[in-house]
Amino acid sequence: MQMPDTILIALLIVALPLAAWTIGFLHAAVRRRLPACQDWISTVAVGVSLALSLYLMFSQVLAGPAGMQAVTHSWRWFAIGSGDNAFVLNFDVLVDNLTVAMFCVVNIVAFLVHVYSRSYMHAEDRYPRFFLHLSLFTFSMLGLLVTSNLMMLFIFWELVGVCSYFLIGFFFLKKSAGDASKKAFVLNRIGDACFMAGIFMIGGLLAKQWPGESVLSFQRIWESIAMLGHGQGPWIGHESEVAIAGLLVFVGCMTKSAQFPLHVWLPDAMEGPTPVSALIHAATMVAAGVYMIVRMFPLMAGKGYVSGDFLDSPALWVIAFIGGITALFSGTIALVQTDLKKGLAYSTCSQLGYMVMAVGVGSISAGMFHLFTHAFFKACLFLGSGSVIHAVHSQEMKDMGGLRAKMPITYATFLIACLAIAGTPLFSGFLSKEAVLGQAAAFGAHHDSLLGWVPFTLAAVTAFLTAFYMFRLLFLTFHGKPGDRHKFEHAHESPAAMTMPLVVLAVLALIAGGIALPFGLDLGTGHWFQDRVNDQVLVQNTMGNTPAFADMQANMVHRHDPLPNANEAVSSFHHHAHTVHMPVLLMSLCAVLIGISAAWLLFVRRRSHDIVGGIPPLAKARVVMSNLYYVDWFYCNRVVPTVKDIADLAKAFDKSVIDALVNGVARFGTHIAWFAGRVDSLVVDGAVNGSGSSMLALGQFFRGLVNGKIQDYVKYTVWGLGLLMIWAVLARG
Amino acid sequence: MDIDFGTIMFFALALVAVVPAFMVVLARDIVRVAFWLLASLCGVAGLYILLGADFIGLTQVLVYIGGILVLILFGIMMTSKDPLRQKAGASGQRSVVTGLVTAAIVFAVLAAVVLGVGFEEGKGRSDGSPTTTALGEALLTDYVLPFELVSVLLLFVLCGAAYMARRRREDAHA
């Protein structure tokens, strides 16, 4: 099969960071040290990748109204077994609008982080190694995006996980950094185990339908779900397992995207260098979980997927609630953080909760859009915080304050990013957040129940909190009086290598969503991102005219008007999506306004340093929040001891039963062997030696008899006579 | 209690015949062997007389004790440099136990035959009159040919023995 150029370019994009890594690795293997110019090698590689990604973006995705036509390609990696029993693993590649968009996000942020790090990390030990890890991470992340096989995705998923481990623990001489990397690694194993279980469930069922094929490719999974919607295919008779498999896969997403209650690793991951926090733990890797459930959305939606009536899917309900709870939960913790980076980390958790909730309430386009915009402004915030930390050599906000004048560029970019994340009109975050809130509201209106409105309520409160805590961070860092006069005196604006990426990201934070106008913007007429990244485009462009997807067009839950032949539930949802649109818009505007105003009043006007402001109930709440709602405490003091107890029990069982059994078997074996040895040496050897020696003895005996002594002959004669006598007596009876 | 003189004599003579016979087995040295044999032969001679064979009994004393035993004593004196020191132990004897065991087996066989077979006991001669006349008649009538043959045999034996026992000069010198 002729490989399309698009595929070739996509693979080149993936391969370039790998090449950079390979060069450094081979150099290290041969010359015993990394090349001194590893920073240049990695940066150039990711720069070329970025150029190619942007080329694809502009030449393909943005060229037509619905973006590019999806292209796929497949290489057989290996097959275990043969014929119908074979397990086949293909390296399936899918390049569509979403892939290219994510390529751009990853490459832009990665490139800017590379540039930033050349300055930020320059004084650090192991400077070349840092770039080696960055290259490996970039490759893994891009590979995760380009593959369309769940197993391959899992492999890259693990690769980004291990890169995250390397980079969180980059300052491994610091104990807290080592502990944090281990915590991230161990917690991610929980999700990975569930993810793998989900993969096995899916693969096992689909192999019945398509024996001997690469059943873990996205296309097969989507098709199987669409067939379920038509009452056929491998899931028939296993309907409940769709939700189970979906939820298992979602647990993988929960750890990777730091969803409650498995989020605890992400704040600790801030022990890593700040550029790493920006790249991995804000913009890209933690978004991989969201990307994955977006790709697996048909699985989450279940059998209603093809008809469009999937909002009752149990998996989606769980996802929506987990996302909403995470958003609010992390948002409240962010209120009381005193560490700048940790505040941003909880903000990341909260925003990831938004994305996950968006998928849960049925809109992958809203979720992906928020991911897309969030990557830029959150990377900008992290790099800005890095710039500040670089200047004052502290992460604590009490050491900061009043830096506005000293670091104008950093301040300006940080402000733009804060406005964007808060959801201020004209900024990219406004559009994406409004899309999420609108979808959540439509979800609530569609279900028209208390439970149905919960995700929206959580999201709306979070919208207010987001504006509040982000501006708290901003005010405490850049406004007011300096917390530490000495540090303030030595603070200075960062070099251009660090401020340039900030500027680029700030511009992107402004325009990445498209130029958003607060009023009179008819979102119903379409939007450049949502027109290109939604179920219809992603799935149907890929699947073409596969029978199972033939009638999907009419039923897409999308902001466009439903087609006339859409079913009733879908029509109802579209109706609600339109009616809730304007109230939600106004409500989110209010939330932003109130949040920013409250922060200004509290932290600029009253020069307070925390949220309490003398109100006793808030003081109590602050204690709870400062203790992270005791989740970590619960894990350390309840879960871990329990697991240890279980492990001890298992160990005791192992020792007393399994070991005893094994030892018993072994001891039994040795006894058998000993016995066999004795038999051998006594019986067998005895028989062998005995037959020889008995012949010898017999010879000796007879030789002794025939000694030429008449007297002995007489003796034997007499004895023979005696024997004859005995015989005679016995014979007589 | 009626004690028969003949019975007492039998047991006495039997003891005199049997016990020295076993002492021949157990005796320390070759001279004692010869004298225990003398005793045993005397006992047998007594038993002959008790059985009414007076001539045989006397012949036994004359020939055996007076002839063969003296002959044996001469043999001992001629072949042993220090006959009394030829101990029963290491060099004088083989295994007494083996000898006794073998003797026991022989006796067991013979006793089994003696006791197992019912010998017909006729009257026989029991009057105790001298048998010399009758024997003389038997030897010169019924057994005249064996008698003459034994005489010739004795002649040859004497000649042969004299020839064999003769000390060869050349051997002696050598």
Place this chain on the structure above:
Amino acid sequence: MLDVSLKHYLLVAALMFAAGVGVIISRRNAIAVLCGVELILNAAALNFVAFNRYSAPSGRLDGQVFTIFIIILAAAEAAIALAILLNLFQQTNTVDVDEADTLRE
């Protein structure tokens, strides 16, 4: 009181015979062995006399005649045996029968 019968004489003869065999087997001296042979011959002769006494028809002395022959042959045998022994002694300077094992080689 038991009557002395043929069996008693036969048992005495058997004991003597057994003793004779014992002597032949246990003694190393050739002359002692000759003594054993004499014992055996005596045992046999005693049997003849005893049978003649208890089993022979009245007036017959065949058993005693045999005994006379046995005594004659015993004398001849003793003479020959001693002659041989003297000859052996001249050759090997010993009368130990264990040494006279040339037959074995």
